[in-house]
Amino acid sequence: MHTLSISYRPDNYPDWIPWKTFSGIFDIIGKASALGTGGVPSAKPGFKPRLSFGKPPDACDDLSTSRRLRRGFNFQVKLNGSGHVVIERFRLHAQRLTENSRATKL
Amino acid sequence: MIADKNRIYDGWVNLEGGVDAGRSPTLIDPNMAYSGENITFRDGRPTTRPGWRKLDPTFQNGNHSFYTDGTDAGMDREGQNYIVVPNNRAIDIYASGIYQGALCYSPHQGEDCIMAMIGGRLFKIIPQLDTCMVTEIEPINDDTTPFTKTIPWPKPVNDDFQGIILVRGASSAHPLSGTTLGATTEPTEPTHPVVGVNSVWYQWVGVTSGVVQNFRTRSDHAIDIYLNDYPPTLVATSTGGLVSFTQTFNTVYNIRVRPLNVPAANNFTLAWNTGATPPPAPAAPAPPPLRTVPQKSYRNNKFLPISYFVQADKWLVIQDGESKPILFDGGTARRARSDASDPNMTEVPVGTIMTYGMGRICVVVNDRDIAFGDLLGSHATTDPADSLILFTERNFLAEGFDAAIPFTMGVATGAAFFPLLDTSTGNGQLMVFAQRGSTGFDLSLDRTLWQTGQFQTLTLLTTGLRGHRSIAVVNEDLWFRADDGYRSYRQARSEPSGWAHIPLSTNVRQFLDADSDQMLEFASAIYFDNRIIGTCNPAWNGGRPFHNGLVVVDFDILSAFGTKFRPAWDGHWTPGNAKEANLPTLKVCQVLTGIFNGVTRAFAFCMQLQGYTSQGAPVFENQLYEITIDEKNDWDDQRIDWELVTRAFDFKQQGNTPFTENELYDGDIWLSEIEE
Numbered sequence: 001m002h003t004l005s006i007s008y009r010p011d012n013y014p015d016w017i018p019w020k021t022f023s024g025i026f027d028i029i030g031k032a033s034a035l036g037t038g039g040v041p042s043a044k045p046g047f048k049p050r051l052s053f054g055k056p057p058d059a060c061d062d063l064s065t066s067r068r069l070r071r072g073f074n075f076q077v078k079l080n081g082s083g084h085v086v087i088e089r090f091r092l093h094a095q096r097l098t099e100n101s102r103a104t105k106l
Numbered sequence: 107m108i109a110d111k112n113r114i115y116d117g118w119v120n121l122e123g124g125v126d127a128g129r130s131p132t133l134i135d136p137n138m139a140y141s142g143e144n145i146t147f148r149d150g151r152p153t154t155r156p157g158w159r160k161l162d163p164t165f166q167n168g169n170h171s172f173y174t175d176g177t178d179a180g181m182d183r184e185g186q187n188y189i190v191v192p193n194n195r196a197i198d199i200y201a202s203g204i205y206q207g208a209l210c211y212s213p214h215q216g217e218d219c220i221m222a223m224i225g226g227r228l229f230k231i232i233p234q235l236d237t238c239m240v241t242e243i244e245p246i247n248d249d250t251t252p253f254t255k256t257i258p259w260p261k262p263v264n265d266d267f268q269g270i271i272l273v274r275g276a277s278s279a280h281p282l283s284g285t286t287l288g289a290t291t292e293p294t295e296p297t298h299p300v301v302g303v304n305s306v307w308y309q310w311v312g313v314t315s316g317v318v319q320n321f322r323t324r325s326d327h328a329i330d331i332y333l334n335d336y337p338p339t340l341v342a343t344s345t346g347g348l349v350s351f352t353q354t355f356n357t358v359y360n361i362r363v364r365p366l367n368v369p370a371a372n373n374f375t376l377a378w379n380t381g382a383t384p385p386p387a388p389a390a391p392a393p394p395p396l397r398t399v400p401q402k403s404y405r406n407n408k409f410l411p412i413s414y415f416v417q418a419d420k421w422l423v424i425q426d427g428e429s430k431p432i433l434f435d436g437g438t439a440r441r442a443r444s445d446a447s448d449p450n451m452t453e454v455p456v457g458t459i460m461t462y463g464m465g466r467i468c469v470v471v472n473d474r475d476i477a478f479g480d481l482l483g484s485h486a487t488t489d490p491a492d493s494l495i496l497f498t499e500r501n502f503l504a505e506g507f508d509a510a511i512p513f514t515m516g517v518a519t520g521a522a523f524f525p526l527l528d529t530s531t532g533n534g535q536l537m538v539f540a541q542r543g544s545t546g547f548d549l550s551l552d553r554t555l556w557q558t559g560q561f562q563t564l565t566l567l568t569t570g571l572r573g574h575r576s577i578a579v580v581n582e583d584l585w586f587r588a589d590d591g592y593r594s595y596r597q598a599r600s601e602p603s604g605w606a607h608i609p610l611s612t613n614v615r616q617f618l619d620a621d622s623d624q625m626l627e628f629a630s631a632i633y634f635d636n637r638i639i640g641t642c643n644p645a646w647n648g649g650r651p652f653h654n655g656l657v658v659v660d661f662d663i664l665s666a667f668g669t670k671f672r673p674a675w676d677g678h679w680t681p682g683n684a685k686e687a688n689l690p691t692l693k694v695c696q697v698l699t700g701i702f703n704g705v706t707r708a709f710a711f712c713m714q715l716q717g718y719t720s721q722g723a724p725v726f727e728n729q730l731y732e733i734t735i736d737e738k739n740d741w742d743d744q745r746i747d748w749e750l751v752t753r754a755f756d757f758k759q760q761g762n763t764p765f766t767e768n769e770l771y772d773g774d775i776w777l778s779e780i781e782e
Contacts, residue, residue: 002745002780008770019773032782046780053773070770074132074756076140077773082683083745084738087152089776094757094768 002026002083006053010072013061017069019077020053026085071097123147124660124674128612131754141616142677143749148662153779154746155658156635157737158681158710161233161730166241168197196242199225201727203408204650205711207575209415210700211422213436218702220709221415221422221434224728226408228424228432228439231730233702233709238730244404246432248441259288262306266292270307270360273378276314281375281388284308286327286365296338296362299330304371305364309334310378312353319353320384322377326370327363334358348384406432411651412628414574416460418467419482419491425469427458433495442495453495454479459574461536463523464549467494468536473517475508476538476547502553509547509562516541519627520574524595525582535563537595539571539586544595569593573629575696578638580661585610585638587629591618592640592657613675614657617642625651632699634708635735636662637676639697647724652693652713655680681712681731683744691715693726697733708733738781 001024007016029044036042059069077092123138124147131140139145144155171194193202203225211221220231220238228243262285264271273282289304296302312319321329325347332338338360342351345366353359365371373394377385406413406429414425423442424432430441431454442453455477457469465482479497483490503509511518519539524546526534535546544566551559569588571577576587584595591611611618625644628651632639638661643654658676682692692712699708710733713726731741740746756765 004775004777006773010770026777026780028780028782043782045778048775048777048780050774050776053775055772056770068769071767072770073765073767074754075768075770076131076754077752079750079752079775080748081154082747084154084157084779084781085777086154086779087750087775088778089774090752091774092755092757092770093772093774094755095771096757097767097769099767 002085003081004051004085005080007078007080008056009076009078010069011074013069013072014063016078017056017059019056022051026051124613125677126613126675127616131751132756134753136753138753139677139750140753141749141751142675144679144746145748145750146658146660146676147674148660148676152750154738154748155676155679156734157740157746159236159732159734159737160741161236161238161709161732163197163200163231163240163730164237165197165200166239167244168195168200168240170196170242170244196227196229196240199227199408200229200240200242203227203728204411205695205713205728206406206410206413206426207415208696208698208711209417209422210698210702211417211434211436212701213422214420216436218700220698220700220730221424222711223406223413223415223424223426226405226410226426228405228434233707233730233732243434243439246404246439246441248430249443259285261288261290262286264306264308265289267294267307267360270309273308273310273361273376276319277379278377278385281377281385282308283373283375284323284363285373286363286371287373287394289371296330296332296340298340299343302330302362302364303368305362308361308363308376310359310361312355312357312359313380314353315355317353317380318350318382320348320350320379320381321361322348322385322387323363324372324374324388326372327365327374330362330364332360332362334360347387350384353380409649411649414458414460416462416467418462418494420489421491421495423454423460423467423495425454425457425460427456430456450496450498452497455497459518459521461521461523462494463536465494466549467497468521468538468547468549469497470518470521470538471508474513474540475510476518476521476536477508478503478549481553499553503556503561511538511540511545512543512564515543515545516570520571520577520586522577522579522584524584525579535565537565537584539566539574539577541570541572543567543570566595572623572626575628575630576626576640578631578633578640580633580638585631585633585640587626587631587640589623589626591615592631592638592659611657611659611675614677617655617657617678627651628653628695630696630698632697632708634699634706634733636660639679639708639733641694641697642678645693647693647713647726650695650713650726652695652726654689654693656694656697681710682740683747684715685747686715692729692731695728743782 003023005021006019008019009016026046026048028046030042032043034042056070061067061069123135125142126134126138127140145152146155206223208220208222212218217232222229230241230243232239263269286304289306291303327347328345329349330343331341331351342349375388379385406426410426416423420435422434432439433442443451445451455471457471459470461468467479469477471477477500480493480499482494485493521538524534524537536549538545546563546565548561551561571586572589573587578585591609593609629641638659639656641653642657656679658679659673660676661673680690682690684691692714695711697710710731712729712731714729716725716727757768758765
């Protein structure tokens with residue numbers, strides 16, 4: 001069964017935060033053992049355009065900064081999969097926030 | 107256009123640039139990934155790497171075995187008794203022996219094959235689709251005097267202080283037998299009166315007070331008496347084999363017996379008594395004979411972790427640095443001759459790294475010297491190739507000595523003929539790499555000019571090569587493993603602008619930086635399907651070196667008219683899905699490539715974790731795998747696990763807009779070519 005797990009981390013956060021896991025929702029088109037005209041296998045490679053991850057869960061940084069981990073200045077994404085796929089495109093959405101003029105004093 | 111006007115998204119749409127972990131993840135190119143596991147970026151799209159195929163062995167003489175003294179006892183010999191020695195059959199050795207090395211071999215007659223040394227024995231492997239046909243090459247004839255090998259003495263049980271032997275009583279009823287043969291010096295050995303070499307330890311407790319106690323052994327040994335404290339207090343010593351001291355009741359004395367010098371190490375007897383008359387001097391036993399065993403005619407040392415191969419015309423030459431070289435012509439195998447009474451019959455010398463070019467076999471001998479063999483066709487032999495294995499011309503350089511690499515470069519670590527396009531032969535210099543640099547030898551010069559011409563030149567300073575099997579020739583370039591990653595010799599010579607000689611693998615440094623320098627000797631790399639595939643993450647298990655992964659660089663992206671892109675690092679490949687503590691249970695010993703019936707194929711000799719002993723030690727089994735070009739899954743239809751880590755997005759808009767704080771909102775991915 002094909003699986004795909006996405007996790008992310010904001011800024012230089014040391015851990016990966018689980019975002020979304022897909023399991024068994026994409027596969028080849030047709031049956032693997034089915035034969036068509038002339039005994040040629042009729043199954044075709046599958047595809048999945050614009051598979052959306054949805055909004056990440058509201059995890060909190062309990063380690064250090066106590067901020068919401070969805071907030072950050074940059075985000076790194078880790079994709080873990082099982083099974084043969086081609087990643088054609090990928091994009092990440094965010095909502096721009098209004099920053100305070102100065103960083104929080106420590 | 108996205109309906110939600112509050113969303114912003116990065117303009118990044120693909121990842122054709124490969125892996126780059128050499129810089130900050132926020133600064134790398136938008137089309138590069140930060141890390142990849144089991145991913146290839148060929149065609150500009152991240153894709154699961156090609157699958158591996160498992161080649162189960164089918165044995166031609168799998169039950170073939172030997173007596174332990176080397177006598178053939180196999181079923182393949184007519185007229186001899188059929189006796190199978192357990193765990194000594196070809197099938198057992200192929201599975202569980204220490205993998206030492208392999209080479210793809212194209213004989214003059216017969217099929218292209220892989221020749222492998224496993225457990226000191228030579229196997230011929232003909233790869234097919236999902237199986238391989240395995241034959242152990244035997245016998246390996248030796249028609250000159252066989253080697254004998256000196257076996258080191260085992261350490262005495264009381265060599266270290268931890269193994270001290272307790273002796274009791276005022277006097278010994280019979281002298282106690284002991285030995286200093288095989289004994290060693292401990293790091294914490296007392297330094298007074300001297301540091302003991304080959305010393306052993308006894309402990310004795312005083313039986314009364316104020317009385318003289320004597321200990322006596324052979325006269326070429328010394329006895330030191332210490333109190334049982336630290337640092338040890340010396341009570342008495344004697345260099346003549348007899349020591350006397352006044353004992354104290356119930357005091358523990360530690361007794362060190364040591365030879366006066368290393369050659370004096372021997373068996374001894376130790377006697378002790380109380381009073382003014384010491385025990386009589388023991389009779390000096392005869393010096394023990396050296397323990398030697400004859401070199402087995404059918405195999406090399408089965409405990410060595412590496413062996414060395416070269417194909418020179420029809421000959422396959424196999425070395426391990428100890429045994430006489432094995433010469434295989436595709437049909438039979440024999441040892442190289444080394445007849446001192448007939449210099450014209452002297453064949454390939456015992457050595458390590460070898461290469462063949464410009465009609466000569468070149469052998470690294472004594473770690474730092476290079477012996478050059480005779481020229482192809484230079485003797486009146488039936489087959490011109492029969493001249494190749496002769497080494498009668500070792501007196502043409504340096505007044506009868508072999509060539510030597512500069513001492514400051516360290517020991518030789520690799521050898522290869524560098525391609526040179528502007529010569530009629532296409533062969534450039536012989537490059538002999540060392541730990542810190544390399545030396546070139548111009549073998550196109552006539553041998554009479556070797557002494558006076560520019561035969562030897564220094565070609566690289568400071569940067570050396572690790573692992574003679576890591577050299578991969580890519581067109582006119584030459585890549586190799588260095589202690590700081592993968593480097594290229596051609597890059598050093600042809601880069602006119604900027605820094606010239608740099609490691610080329612900083613993009614995947616997270617997979618290479620932790621590699622142990624001591625283990626790089628076992629690195630290997632191949633050029634296959636327009637990729638360089640090299641081993642990394644070496645480790646050691648019970649005398650068997652292996653690698654937990656591969657690093658891969660893809661040159662295919664260069665192949666486009668009108669554009670000039672740099673190669674892309676595919677990142678890290680680990681074969682198989684079974685993992686333990688995040689490490690693959692399939693360990694790579696060596697990668698190799700060759701042409702089989704006109705088809706270029708690549709293979710990996712691996713160790714597959716089979717389970718654990720009752721003591722918890724892992725049990726591995728050797729297994730051959732093929733690295734395919736286009737298989738979608740690994741063997742047995744296993745799906746390939748993969749991982750891709752992107753660069754860090756800062757959602758910076760076009761122009762000079764500075765980055766701002768954002769809230770992660772969503773992500774989209776487009777997938778294609780989803781296979782079963």
